[in-house]
Amino acid sequence: xxxxxxxxxxxxxxxxxxxxxxxxxxxxxxxxxxxxxxxxxxxxxxxxxxxxxxxxxxxxxxxxxxxxxxxxxxxxxxxxxxxxxxxxxxxxxxxxxxxxxxxxxxxxxxxxxxxxxxxxxxxxxxxxxxxxxxxxxxxxxxxxxxxxxxxxxxxxxxxxxxxxxxxxxxxxxxxxxxxxxxxxxxxxxxxxxxxxxxxxxxxxxxxxxxxxxxxxxxxxxxxxxxxxxxxxxxxxxxxxxxxxxxxxxxxxxxxxxxxxxxxxxxxxxxxxxxxxxxxxxxxxxxxxxxxxxxxxxxxxxxxxxxxxxxxxxxxxxxxxxxxxxxxxxxxxxxxxxxxxxxxxxxxxxxxxxxxxxxxxxxxxxxxxxxxxxxxxxxxxxxxxxxxxxxxxxxxxxxxxxxxxxxxxxxxxxxxxxxxxxxxxxxxxxxxxxxxxxxxxxxxxxxxxxxxxxxxxxxxxxxxxxxxxxxxxxxxxxxxxxxxxxxxxxxxxxxxxxxxxxxxxxxxxxxxxxxxxxxxxxxxxxxxxxxxxxxxxxxxxxxxxxxxxxxxxxxxxxxxxxxxxxxxxxxxxxxxxxxxxxxxxxxxxxxxxxxxxxxxxxxxxxxxxxxxxxxxxxxxxxxxxxxxxxxxxxxxxx
Amino acid sequence: xxxxxxxxxxxxxxxxxxxxxxxxxxxxxxxxxxxxxxxxxxxxxxxxxxxxxxxxxxxxxxxxxxxxxxxxxxxxxxxxxxxxxxxxxxxxxxxxxxxxxxxxxxxxxxxxxxxxxxxxxxxxx
Ligand code: SF4
Ligand code: SF4
Ligand code: SF4
Ligand code: SF4
Numbered sequence: 001x002x003x004x005x006x007x008x009x010x011x012x013x014x015x016x017x018x019x020x021x022x023x024x025x026x027x028x029x030x031x032x033x034x035x036x037x038x039x040x041x042x043x044x045x046x047x048x049x050x051x052x053x054x055x056x057x058x059x060x061x062x063x064x065x066x067x068x069x070x071x072x073x074x075x076x077x078x079x080x081x082x083x084x085x086x087x088x089x090x091x092x093x094x095x096x097x098x099x100x101x102x103x104x105x106x107x108x109x110x111x112x113x114x115x116x117x118x119x120x121x122x123x124x125x126x127x128x129x130x131x132x133x134x135x136x137x138x139x140x141x142x143x144x145x146x147x148x149x150x151x152x153x154x155x156x157x158x159x160x161x162x163x164x165x166x167x168x169x170x171x172x173x174x175x176x177x178x179x180x181x182x183x184x185x186x187x188x189x190x191x192x193x194x195x196x197x198x199x200x201x202x203x204x205x206x207x208x209x210x211x212x213x214x215x216x217x218x219x220x221x222x223x224x225x226x227x228x229x230x231x232x233x234x235x236x237x238x239x240x241x242x243x244x245x246x247x248x249x250x251x252x253x254x255x256x257x258x259x260x261x262x263x264x265x266x267x268x269x270x271x272x273x274x275x276x277x278x279x280x281x282x283x284x285x286x287x288x289x290x291x292x293x294x295x296x297x298x299x300x301x302x303x304x305x306x307x308x309x310x311x312x313x314x315x316x317x318x319x320x321x322x323x324x325x326x327x328x329x330x331x332x333x334x335x336x337x338x339x340x341x342x343x344x345x346x347x348x349x350x351x352x353x354x355x356x357x358x359x360x361x362x363x364x365x366x367x368x369x370x371x372x373x374x375x376x377x378x379x380x381x382x383x384x385x386x387x388x389x390x391x392x393x394x395x396x397x398x399x400x401x402x403x404x405x406x407x408x409x410x411x412x413x414x415x416x417x418x419x420x421x422x423x424x425x426x427x428x429x430x431x432x433x434x435x436x437x438x439x440x441x442x443x444x445x446x447x448x449x450x451x452x453x454x455x456x457x458x459x460x461x462x463x464x465x466x467x468x469x470x471x472x473x474x475x476x477x478x479x480x481x482x483x484x485x486x487x488x489x490x491x492x493x494x495x496x497x498x499x500x501x502x503x504x505x506x507x508x509x510x511x512x513x514x515x516x517x518x519x520x521x522x523x524x525x526x527x528x529x530x531x532x533x534x535x536x537x538x539x540x541x542x543x544x545x546x547x548x549x550x551x552x553x554x555x556x557x558x559x560x561x562x563x564x565x566x567x568x569x570x571x572x573x574x575x576x577x578x579x580x581x582x583x584x585x586x587x588x589x590x591x592x593x594x595x596x597x598x599x600x601x602x603x604x605x606x607x608x609x610x611x612x613x614x615x616x617x618x619x620x621x622x623x624x625x626x627x628x629x630x631x632x633x634x635x636x637x
Numbered sequence: 638x639x640x641x642x643x644x645x646x647x648x649x650x651x652x653x654x655x656x657x658x659x660x661x662x663x664x665x666x667x668x669x670x671x672x673x674x675x676x677x678x679x680x681x682x683x684x685x686x687x688x689x690x691x692x693x694x695x696x697x698x699x700x701x702x703x704x705x706x707x708x709x710x711x712x713x714x715x716x717x718x719x720x721x722x723x724x725x726x727x728x729x730x731x732x733x734x735x736x737x738x739x740x741x742x743x744x745x746x747x748x749x750x751x752x753x754x755x756x757x758x759x760x761x762x
Contacts, residue, residue: 069667070657070751097653104668157669208660208668218661222751225654229753283684284754286652291753293650 002028004212004530005065006108009129011122013196014055014114018129023108030619032526032539034064035091035500036546037109038080042089043549043623045111048557052082052090052188053170053195055115061161061201062110064503068103068209070221071525072228072517073290073505075099077161077178083187084195085172085349085404086425086449088557089550090187094161095287095505096178101159104205116197121162123153124203134199138168141342142177149202158202164344166392167194171402173349174392177341181311182287185346187426187448212531220525224517225291233513234292238284241294242315242507246273248461249431252479253579256432257323258362258378259355259419260569263432263578264323272322276330277313285311292508298334305335313337319430320351325358326378336385343392352420352427353405354387357397359419366412372396421568423450424559434570435583436460438477438485441593444564445489447550453506455493457485458513470514482589486596497543498522544601545618548610551603552623555632561608564594609633640744640759646685648756651678655686655748655757662740662747673737674748686748686757688737 001022008021023037031040038060050056059081066074077099083090102110105126119134137145142164150158160179167174167190174190175183193199211217228234236244249255250269257264270276280300286293299309313334321336322328340347354376360366361376368375374383374397390398400408405427409416421428426449433439442455459467459477468474475481477488492511499506502522510518519536527533551559565571566585574584595605602614609632615624627633653669653676660671669675678684740747749757 070654070661100653100669104670206668206670208664208666208671210666214661214665225751225753283647284650285684286650288653289657290652291654293652293754 001025002530004210005033006063006103006106008109008111009107009124010111010113011131012114013112013116013120013131013198016116016131018131020107020129028530029532030542031546032065032501032542033108034062034076034503035078035080035093035497036542037062038078038091039089039546039550039553041109041111042080042082043553045113046082046089046553048082048088048553050082052084052087052192055113055196057082057192057195059112059189059192059196059198060109061112062503063099063102063108064501065108065526065530066502066504068100068205069211069529070218070289071504071529072221072224073287073292073508074503075288075290076500076503076505077102077184078500078503079176079184079189081187081189081192083189083426083448084170084191085188088424088448088559089553090189090448092175092184092186092189093500093503094176094178094182094184095290096182097159097288098161098178098203099503100288101203101205103209104207105203106205106207110201112196112198115195119197119199121149121200121202122198124201124205125153125155126204126206134197137199139165141165142344143180143342145200146180149200153202153204155202155204158204160200160202162200162344163190163193163198164342164392166343166345166402167191168199169392169394169402170194171345171391171394172404172407173346173353174344175346177344181341183341183344183346185316185348186451188346190344211529213528217525217528220521220528224521224525227515227517227521228508229291231513231515233507233516237294237507238292240274240278241296241313243274243277243313243318245315245461246318247275252435252461253575253581254432254435255319255323256430258326259324259359260421260432261359262576263580268328269323271328272318272330272333277318277334280331280334282309287505290505290508292505294507300331300334303331305331308335308338310334310338310341312341316430317347320347321384324351324355324430325384327381327384328379329381332381332385336381336388339385339388343388345388345392348430349404349427350388350391351430352422353391353401353408354384356405356409356416356420357401360409360412360416363419365414365416365419370397370412417567418572419569421450421566421570423566424448424554424563426450428566428568428570432570432575432580434585435575435580436479437482437585437590437593438479438488440566440571440585440590441482441485441597442489442492444566444590444594445493445597447547447554450566454496455489457488457492458511459488480583482586482593486593486600490597490600493547494540494543495519497547498539501539501542501546502526541618545620548601548603548614548618549620549623551601551608552610552615552620552627555609555627556630559608561594561598561606564608565590604633607632640739640761642688642739642746642749643758643760644686644688645756645758646683648754649676649684649686650754650756651676651684652753654751654753658747658751659737659740663735671735673735688748
């Protein structure tokens, strides 16, 4: 047992039994932490094909091995379970201070099984761990829940992960909210909590995290912070945060409006991107131990939402509450952000469901009769905000959208599905990625569905001059090309996975930008922290092992090559206007790039299922046996 | 001339790096509860590091005037040891006994060294 790795907390919600276990050495060696621990346990404990909202689903949460230390941005917590939205393995991660507190309390991972007979929350007060009733909190928003729990625990410093009404009402894209404003957004992890009657998890850790070689660790951590602060990304990102990308997308011609029917101009996006938001920002904000501080506090001082205040406003929030819905009034996005956080739902999926619904309305596929009298008109922010509550409470038309865009489309029929851009049931990015070929591929192969946070290559968003300057050739990462992208996307996925196993925020690693923390620096800190002697190559192998294991999990749930194609307007139609007018995804070239990716990854070219040879090489022979037994290694489609 | 730490709460981003630097300096381990500096956040617009000990101007009036403003009351439950009226406050487990000793000789505070934003500064008093 590695003494620098915390315990696993196992909570059987059906019986109320709580146990603490040491994490297995083999698990630590081969999976390191965070997403790695979760995916490995998911493989063992979640049976593919079960109902994600049934007590059989297992909810997994894990910190990283550097969590709670001074290592840069080591604050992430990975959450995984079978996704109520996609029916396959889903995962997300959240920042702020939960993971550090969990590690100070002595735990690395939490495993929730079963279903509590009545609403409860878990209180982790160092060694003392107990389930407490949450009956009085059921139905309450995240804000009130957090304040009430801190009050009744007499612990203002408790840090929490909670669900709002959306999670309780099993909205398929309900998220888990960290304290008040941070979210593990994707894949409906909040609905899994809701299905288990688990309202919140509160932790107070008054212990410490020890590292094996303290002086060495401090030196490495200091150098790492220094590197982040002196990176090219820092001046821009520490001020603007992710919202800064928004106007860059408009310049490229990929900022979508009206569910990808047209692209926004720079002027339009300047109203809702960082340029429009900044007047409301009151201070810069960081997650725990992060010197990048990409987030903000804000307060609205004018218009109908004057007096509204809060934190956050990331790119992924603003885009889905504004441009994609034709809304260019930025205060409404801030109001919307507070609402989605309080109700607890994923803004990406929310925005995609609305974008599709508004287009159905525009095209006459649905009418006021279907919407309960609401006119779904592009840009009408009152309607947008109104729908947040309606979806969370599953009221009227909101009940249908609470199923997510693709499920709602299937209910509606009449060709509604055509207007939903998704992959494996998970809706896609808010920007128009059909012109950005590597990114489109990354959305197609992402294990959870169409998400950008796994493997989207940053190089594609640089100008030709910047690419030439940084990589020696403007061809490298040229967004219009398919060639070379398979390798680029694969490597990017490994980079991202390394961030996710150490649970270091990827905005601080080379995943985000060249010259940020790379695998060498992370593994050095890891070795000094937990007394191992891993090499960069070892860690890359671990990352590939997890990536492939996740893929195998999905294959056991029936995912094959056919599911790696993104469906909907973004890939089936050309760009209508703007500088990239006419750009489209060529299905043939996409298929070639996909097959090339399989080749790089060691997955079968015909099925997209990992091959036995590759699985064995990664120490996953047992997975190959499972797949073979289930006939998955032989599937041809 | 003696030195003191000047805190500019408006620059603080709430990253807590100062807490970890201090706890490492105190006990060679990482944990906010072993730190002589604590960053308080009322989740509105106030984020403010408070140093426990006699080397800063910890008198209540200064804190209330400068930062706590109308949130005075809430924050009082958290200020703890630095407070002249501390008997009235809840103590956070384990913090007891940890005070700022203006580490380094000559003073070279770890919290100041590690703070990424300049919110903590070493000044002549
Ligand atoms: S870069 Fe931003 S999101 Fe990442 S840890 Fe830092 S503040 Fe949080
Ligand atoms: S806790 Fe004490 S020092 Fe802090 S503001 Fe209140 S009275 Fe002042
Ligand atoms: S000066 Fe040293 S002892 Fe005092 S708060 Fe800063 S780090 Fe801690
Ligand atoms: S290190 Fe500086 S910016 Fe970070 S919390 Fe401490 S005082 Fe604030």
